[in-house]
Amino acid sequence: MKPNLRKYxxxxxxPAFxxxxxxxxxxxxxxxxxLRLAYAGKVSRWLQENPLEPQFDSRYELYSHVIDSADLRGPITYLEFGVATGRSIAWWVDNNAHKDSALYGFDCFxxxxxxxxxHPKGTFDQGGATPDIDDKRVTWVKGYFQxxxxxxxxxxxxxxxxVVHLDADLFTSTHFVLGSLAPYLKPNDIIIxxxxTRLTDATHEFRAFHDFVTAYGMQFSVLGASGGYVQVAMRVDATACA
Ligand SMILES: C[S@@+](CC[C@H](N)C(=O)[O-])C[C@H]1O[C@@H](n2cnc3c(N)ncnc32)[C@H](O)[C@@H]1O
Structure with missing residues (x-):
């Protein structure tokens, strides 16, 4: 557009703006x-550059693979954002037996x-009750992440x-957590x-990840996935733009 026309x-x-x-x-x-269209393009390009391999039938098989391939049998700090009834954190409690591990479950419940x-606001409501998991290594952090x-x-x-497990579903919650943890992430940490993403919409967790990586310049590599593109595990490779 010519400068005069642009000014006009x-x-x-x-005024409308x-x-x-x-x-x-x-x-x-x-x-x-x-927004959906914009992130459909971004996720499709990202998936082409970052093949989600290897693939597993269930998220629990993916977690087992992450434990083996990333050598997670030693002491870890496991942070789960989005606990609800506690199904996923219970798996980690059972499958990382190290006495010095600490597992934190963040949720408003x-x-x-x-x-x-x-799903309307309030879906997964537990009436404020935390899961019944009897292990001294587990601590519940109750309230909004924010x-x-x-x-x-x-x-x-x-x-x-x-090991940061992001299961809050929403863009806002996931983006807040990633930004808050950014200064503490280091090479070899794991994010799940x-x-x-979904085939028809990448505007929640993928969008949070994409915007976070764009802003913080971190580098990740894919460790594996399940359900095609639903659960994805990644390793932090570098914490600033190379
Ligand atoms: C899909 S459920 C978690 C499921 C669980 N990880 C499992 O495998 O059974 C999502 C949870 O995220 C929580 N959540 C989402 N955003 C949140 C926020 N900003 N603060 C606290 N909790 C949040 C909801 O309360 C809900 O319990």
């Missing part, structure tokens, strides 16, 4: 589909703070091998996504 078009658009008319014109549905697809994680970080040592 900007003059026409600016500043007074919310552009927002009203575009509308939330178009915004949502635009009142369900999803926002709607997620057809209210608990920063003070947890200030009062805990995160120097040990970290439980709902990395």
């Amino acid at each position: 078009a900007a003059g026409l658009l600016r 500043l007074k919310g008319r552009l927002g009203a014109l575009v509308g939330k549905t178009v915004e949502e589909w635009g 009142t369900g999803l703070p926002e709607e997620w697809y057809w 209210n608990t994680l920063q003070s947890f970080i200030r009062s805990h040592d995160l120097d040990r091998r970290l 996504f439980d709902e990395f």
